[in-house]
Amino acid sequence: MVDDPADYSWSSYQSNGLGKRVKLLTPHPQYLKLGKTDEERQSCYRELFRYQVEGKLLDDIRKAANKGLVLGSKRFVEEVEALTGKRLREGKRGRRVGWRKERDLV
Template identity: 45%
Template sequence: MMQALGRRYVRYFNRTYKRSGTLWEGRFRAGLVQATDYLLVCQRYIELNPVRAGMVDDPSAYVWSSYRAHAFGLKVAMHTPHEEYLRLALNDADRQGAYRQLFKAHMEPGMVTSIRSAVNAGLALGDGRFKDELEALHDRRQRPAVVGRPIITPDVE
């Protein structure tokens, strides 16, 4: 359904604005995230995307972000805060302050790379135990495959 809607919209948009080609870079991507250690990091990564892209100087300036709901309590009808966000503090004011505090520190470049790699490869983002459990449950690899041919060892008798 979403693909059909997207195709129709692209035709309309291209016809209206006399252009051709795709509107979006690629397919929508989603992946599993270990909530306890990675959810707020991913949320921060997403809400800082407009800043990294040079669209705004502060995440609160990007109106399509959930940052203002998390950091300032802006009521958004379609927004439901995650349990990990709610665990930041016992009351709204302290929770919002704690959330703003998360954004004062720079994201580790290694974490940004890990998030991007997991999303691009369609792999889960989490620690080794989390990935082991997913692999056992779904019989699907959750780590990058080893590049290259397998090493052939000679049979020694």
């Protein structure tokens, strides 16, 4: 898309990260918690975009987002599944091995 988040015209980065006043933008409560002053908040916000996500991590994030899965450690995924009552990790695709034998027994 762009090399610098400030170059993307539809992003709130110019306001949140650089302090540009935008009449249409209302600061989000989470943004306001980044610091006590405008300068602190802008500095913390810029730090969020300091590094690019690439390679396998980017692929894993896309896969989880596209499939509605949880991304994290095994323990974290299990805890989220327990809280939601839903399976949120990828399962094996296709039918179970031996499903035809089970069908023939009925």
